[in-house]
Amino acid sequence: MNNRLIESRSDKAFDIVNGFLLVLITVIVLYPLIYVVSASFSDPMKVLNGEIILLPKGINLDAYKKVFADNEIISGYWNTILYTLVGTAVNVILSIITAYPLSRKDLRGGNIFMGLFTFTMFFSGGLVPTYLIIRDLGLIDNFWVMVLPGAISIYNVIIMRTYFQSSIPFELQESAMLDGCSNWRILWSIILPLSMPIIAVMVLFYGVGHWNSYFDALIYLRDQAKYPLQLVLRKILVQNQMQQLMNSASESIAQQQVLAEGIKYATIVVASVPVLIIYPFLQRYFVKGVMIGAIKG
Amino acid sequence: MGSSNKLDRGIGKNSTMRYAIRNYDLYIMLIPAILYFLIFHYLPMYGVQLAFKDFVATKGIWGSPWVGFKHFERFFNGYNFGRLMANTLGISLYSLAVGFPIPIILAIMMNELRNGVIKNTVQTITYAPHFLSTVVVAGMIISFLSPSNGIVNKLIVALGGQPIYFMIEPAWFKTIYVLSDVWQHMGWNSIIYMAALAGIDPELHEAAIVDGASRMKRIWHIDLPGIMPTVVILLILNVGSIMNVGFEKVFLLQNNLNMPASDVISTYVYRMGILGAQYSFSTAVGLFNSVINFILLIIVNTISRRVNDVSLW
Numbered sequence: 001m002n003n004r005l006i007e008s009r010s011d012k013a014f015d016i017v018n019g020f021l022l023v024l025i026t027v028i029v030l031y032p033l034i035y036v037v038s039a040s041f042s043d044p045m046k047v048l049n050g051e052i053i054l055l056p057k058g059i060n061l062d063a064y065k066k067v068f069a070d071n072e073i074i075s076g077y078w079n080t081i082l083y084t085l086v087g088t089a090v091n092v093i094l095s096i097i098t099a100y101p102l103s104r105k106d107l108r109g110g111n112i113f114m115g116l117f118t119f120t121m122f123f124s125g126g127l128v129p130t131y132l133i134i135r136d137l138g139l140i141d142n143f144w145v146m147v148l149p150g151a152i153s154i155y156n157v158i159i160m161r162t163y164f165q166s167s168i169p170f171e172l173q174e175s176a177m178l179d180g181c182s183n184w185r186i187l188w189s190i191i192l193p194l195s196m197p198i199i200a201v202m203v204l205f206y207g208v209g210h211w212n213s214y215f216d217a218l219i220y221l222r223d224q225a226k227y228p229l230q231l232v233l234r235k236i237l238v239q240n241q242m243q244q245l246m247n248s249a250s251e252s253i254a255q256q257q258v259l260a261e262g263i264k265y266a267t268i269v270v271a272s273v274p275v276l277i278i279y280p281f282l283q284r285y286f287v288k289g290v291m292i293g294a295i296k297g
Numbered sequence: 298m299g300s301s302n303k304l305d306r307g308i309g310k311n312s313t314m315r316y317a318i319r320n321y322d323l324y325i326m327l328i329p330a331i332l333y334f335l336i337f338h339y340l341p342m343y344g345v346q347l348a349f350k351d352f353v354a355t356k357g358i359w360g361s362p363w364v365g366f367k368h369f370e371r372f373f374n375g376y377n378f379g380r381l382m383a384n385t386l387g388i389s390l391y392s393l394a395v396g397f398p399i400p401i402i403l404a405i406m407m408n409e410l411r412n413g414v415i416k417n418t419v420q421t422i423t424y425a426p427h428f429l430s431t432v433v434v435a436g437m438i439i440s441f442l443s444p445s446n447g448i449v450n451k452l453i454v455a456l457g458g459q460p461i462y463f464m465i466e467p468a469w470f471k472t473i474y475v476l477s478d479v480w481q482h483m484g485w486n487s488i489i490y491m492a493a494l495a496g497i498d499p500e501l502h503e504a505a506i507v508d509g510a511s512r513m514k515r516i517w518h519i520d521l522p523g524i525m526p527t528v529v530i531l532l533i534l535n536v537g538s539i540m541n542v543g544f545e546k547v548f549l550l551q552n553n554l555n556m557p558a559s560d561v562i563s564t565y566v567y568r569m570g571i572l573g574a575q576y577s578f579s580t581a582v583g584l585f586n587s588v589i590n591f592i593l594l595i596i597v598n599t600i601s602r603r604v605n606d607v608s609l610w
Contacts, residue, residue, distance in 0.1 A: 125341025237436025
């Protein structure tokens, strides 16, 4: 009896310590995000002086006005939206028609294809041969270079295949086959209507991937007019190049340097907000995707 | 029963042919994927032969003359071979030592939270940074750590210290890289362990409670063994990619002054190959990298299969 009491007291202490540490971790994760948002809305002078601790001070929207007036950022935004829409559509369609046959346990030779595809997860030709082949294909500076080289993620195909196998009874497909249904028909009228949750997951995974990627653009795009948002951001945030944003003669160099700080934070917000706003609503789908991926093991 | 026999049983070439003819449309569905993997993955793999050739622009990958191991020798004897290996392995091992256990601990801690609202809030917030782009995270790091007006140095100065030049001081590079990665991905990487923890039979916990086991004891004797297979699989994957330090963030955080600590194989390949157009040499460096990774993966997987009965294939 006495023993039980001591145990439960130690459990209570565990709860308190655990809760405290988790709140601390959450605050540490959250703080930089809040700081960026606050700094972007504040008077840049106050940001430079280190006056911003948590909330914005001296509300000032000049940085946002500059950002939204900048041609490069606007064009980067449009390009990214275009790459994301077309790229995600191609990704999802190809993943579905690849995952479906591979999910069929009656498919002859399925293991060969599966092995051929998954091998690419563990070994690759490397950057330079890939680059040379894409160049030989004439894809440099081509719109499709932002879509085709990453058209199918084998990891996502495996997630989808697992979903088709585990969530849709095979008997349902068998009876349709006996009725003489073609496989396209089965995919379209039986599999797809039952697969909306996993398709949502795929749209999100691929979509966020396109939105955030810069590597392919860095390597395969020369024409700045085709740059996606992330490459424009790289110039502003990492390379500190914002001449275009600063072209008006009315500001002194000192003023421009002050404003530059605000512009950095504003561009971070503008670039990240679409994903961060959508994400909490779709969190359970994302989590589901990771979990299905884990089952495969 | 009879119906499934009709569909997927049957031995011999004849029935395979009949199956393939009846289900030709399944193979048609696979055609785009086959083409995709052939063109964008297997063709470059075939193209690694460039590592053993001297690339001549007019002759292309396939027509250039063979030169054997010349490029590998040049790489191994190069002045920066040691530095590249040390940085690549250093960043990887540091990441593995710090970044691998933290999501496991975080998942166990979150799993012990009883209040559903707090649990959800903690999850939503810790997952969020995963959705920021690498460029944005690199930009945040550079701004926060700026010696003149970054918030970190403001704090150091306020506490009576001297500003630290984080981004140009090679000694800081690996720590910045690893800790920012932990910040960005620990929540997301814990999801997979949360899933494994949710799969543990609650009866085990109930029985342990009856026996008077404390929370710590149950974590140690039930939760940890329960998620071990997941931990091992992820460890195999991590060790198997130990030479693949993510190009994207290193490249963005790299500058001329921190180069002694930040130059890794992938950024070197990019610089030599894409910027410097030394195609054969950089292909050889890349191939060396891939081969080491692949060998590591096989070794770890084999050990794990022998010892734990857990393996990737």
